[in-house]
Amino acid sequence: MIGIAVVLAVAIGAVAVSRVPRSGDAGSGLPQRFDYDLKTHKTIDPALILYRQAGELPLDLSASRAVAVGPEDRIYVAGDQKILVFDREGTRRSEIALESEPRCLAVGGAGNKEPGRIYVGMRDHVEVYGPDGTRQAVWERLGEKAVLTSIAVADSADEHDIFAADAGHRVVHRYDPSGKRLAEIGRRNREQKIRGFIIPSPYFDLAVTADGLLRVVNPGMHRIEAYTFDGHFEEPLVWGKASLEIEGFCGCCNPANMAAMPGGGYVTAEKGIPRVKIYGADGNFVGVVAGPDVLAPTATITEETREDHKLEVVDVAADSRGRILVLDPAARKVRIFVARNPQMETKS
Amino acid sequence: MASSSDKLDRRQFVGNGVRIAGAIGLGGFVGFLAGRRGSADDTVWQIDPNKCIACGNCATYCVLDESAAKCVHSYPMCGYCELCTGYFEPDPNDLNSGAENQLCPTGAIVRKFVEEPYHEYSIDEALCIGCAKCVKGCNAFGNGSLYMQVRHDRCLNCNECAIAVACPSQAFVRVPASNPYLLKHKGTGA
Numbered sequence: 001m002i003g004i005a006v007v008l009a010v011a012i013g014a015v016a017v018s019r020v021p022r023s024g025d026a027g028s029g030l031p032q033r034f035d036y037d038l039k040t041h042k043t044i045d046p047a048l049i050l051y052r053q054a055g056e057l058p059l060d061l062s063a064s065r066a067v068a069v070g071p072e073d074r075i076y077v078a079g080d081q082k083i084l085v086f087d088r089e090g091t092r093r094s095e096i097a098l099e100s101e102p103r104c105l106a107v108g109g110a111g112n113k114e115p116g117r118i119y120v121g122m123r124d125h126v127e128v129y130g131p132d133g134t135r136q137a138v139w140e141r142l143g144e145k146a147v148l149t150s151i152a153v154a155d156s157a158d159e160h161d162i163f164a165a166d167a168g169h170r171v172v173h174r175y176d177p178s179g180k181r182l183a184e185i186g187r188r189n190r191e192q193k194i195r196g197f198i199i200p201s202p203y204f205d206l207a208v209t210a211d212g213l214l215r216v217v218n219p220g221m222h223r224i225e226a227y228t229f230d231g232h233f234e235e236p237l238v239w240g241k242a243s244l245e246i247e248g249f250c251g252c253c254n255p256a257n258m259a260a261m262p263g264g265g266y267v268t269a270e271k272g273i274p275r276v277k278i279y280g281a282d283g284n285f286v287g288v289v290a291g292p293d294v295l296a297p298t299a300t301i302t303e304e305t306r307e308d309h310k311l312e313v314v315d316v317a318a319d320s321r322g323r324i325l326v327l328d329p330a331a332r333k334v335r336i337f338v339a340r341n342p343q344m345e346t347k348s
Numbered sequence: 349m350a351s352s353s354d355k356l357d358r359r360q361f362v363g364n365g366v367r368i369a370g371a372i373g374l375g376g377f378v379g380f381l382a383g384r385r386g387s388a389d390d391t392v393w394q395i396d397p398n399k400c401i402a403c404g405n406c407a408t409y410c411v412l413d414e415s416a417a418k419c420v421h422s423y424p425m426c427g428y429c430e431l432c433t434g435y436f437e438p439d440p441n442d443l444n445s446g447a448e449n450q451l452c453p454t455g456a457i458v459r460k461f462v463e464e465p466y467h468e469y470s471i472d473e474a475l476c477i478g479c480a481k482c483v484k485g486c487n488a489f490g491n492g493s494l495y496m497q498v499r500h501d502r503c504l505n506c507n508e509c510a511i512a513v514a515c516p517s518q519a520f521v522r523v524p525a526s527n528p529y530l531l532k533h534k535g536t537g538a
Contacts, residue, residue, distance in 0.1 A: 024403065024405045024409065024513075024514030024515055024516045025516075026404075026405060026408045026409065026514070027403060027404040027405060027407075027408065028404030028405075028407040028408060028477070028478075028479035028480070028481065029404070029407055029408040029479075030404070030407075030453055030479060030481075034453050034479075034481065036438075036451070036481050036484040036485055036488075038438060038488065041438060041439070195464070195465075198429075198430075198465060198466075199427075200426075200427020200428070200429050200490060200491060201427060201490065201491050220427070220429060220430065220465065221465070222431075242431055243439070244438055244439040245439075250489065251431075251433050251488070251489025251490070252427060252429040252431050252432060252433050252489045252490045253427065253429065253489070253490070254489075271489065272433075272488050272489035302488060303484055303487075303488055304401070304487065305400060305401055305402045305483055305484060305487040305492065305495075306398055306399060306400070306401065306517075307398055307492065308398070310487070
């Protein structure tokens, strides 16, 4: 009798345990139309993809932050506490050790008074290195609140100033080559119709374009703004719109990164849905360099909520030949893209 | 002067020693067990936001009709975006509070204008069902300031939490009742 009771109790227990949901796949219980699904927006029409990957540079960096192009199309990558320098063919030429973690960098171009001079943005200040990697200067610290996210160098015959985007203070700092801070650009000013930079997350990029203007991403406004070096806002030249459609910039705040193309035009990189795209000099959408199928290692990573599992944001640069360099921190490599149609490289 | 009969022989001495040591050991063991039980009672369930994958199970597995797990908001982390991807559908018709534009199935997020172009977002917990849809939206593009927490004014602190059993990422953990929330802070990534 006792034996039967024990067997019965064990059987009931086993059934009870087996009925406890352990897979946890019920979800919210809401109808499917309430699912948060970006699948349709992650699919890109193949006809719009105008570039193909032609090569890649593997990086021994655990946290790569920025990519830039210098004279003779040398490729500079900042990450960990160093800068890696590659020649245009992708052969690693040198490594520059830094004392702290870099966040952004720019290199004086061939037209610069000091070609090959490297400007490295740390969290709150700029450090300057010579082409041989020796540190030449450490510029003034910008305070606790400063978060430098991008640097650009003017390379025209008579302008060699340096511009640093500060996401913490939501302004662009203008420096002369000696490191003297000359001005702030982009602070909210109703009279000049400057709405100020809206920077919800620390992605705030800028570039000096061939027309001699400073182009600054206003990520919260989903647009690229134009300023003279003196800080005058060029309102008619503003472009960009918020949209999940391929022509627009997705999410709360994009593009995360941007670079100027050699013949005019822009290459942009978005976070959230990783998309690298080309726009013409007037801001018209031209095409796609790479989308989530290349830049997202898994289909669901774009919906990831865990900080240490999230997809890192890519940085972009373009060389004089129109090749697009995409720094892919997740894959620990720089992907090199070339136009499928060679005429594209000089047209955009 | 003690007589020879009062003296303990070796056998008695060892026996008494063993008995005293046993009593002390037993007392210590009972005390240890009592202490362990006390600390177990002083912990509560909580969601580790660094492990939560916003699967939505919190809405359906809680033994309460209305889940004790709710979305909460870290204001220091929030970008106060005009286009909040935790509030709006991925591709909204317009940036207003029209139901067709809202991501939340129950309209539990309140959008309040602060100054051009900033907006503040707060959770109406009475409406929140814990589906975590907004958490996904906020994390996909934004700073991840919306996240899930067990609200202890509702939680029954079940011995075996049904959500914890169903949680696919083991995000449900026991935390001290004296510090019952795992809050996200700006810059920590947590």
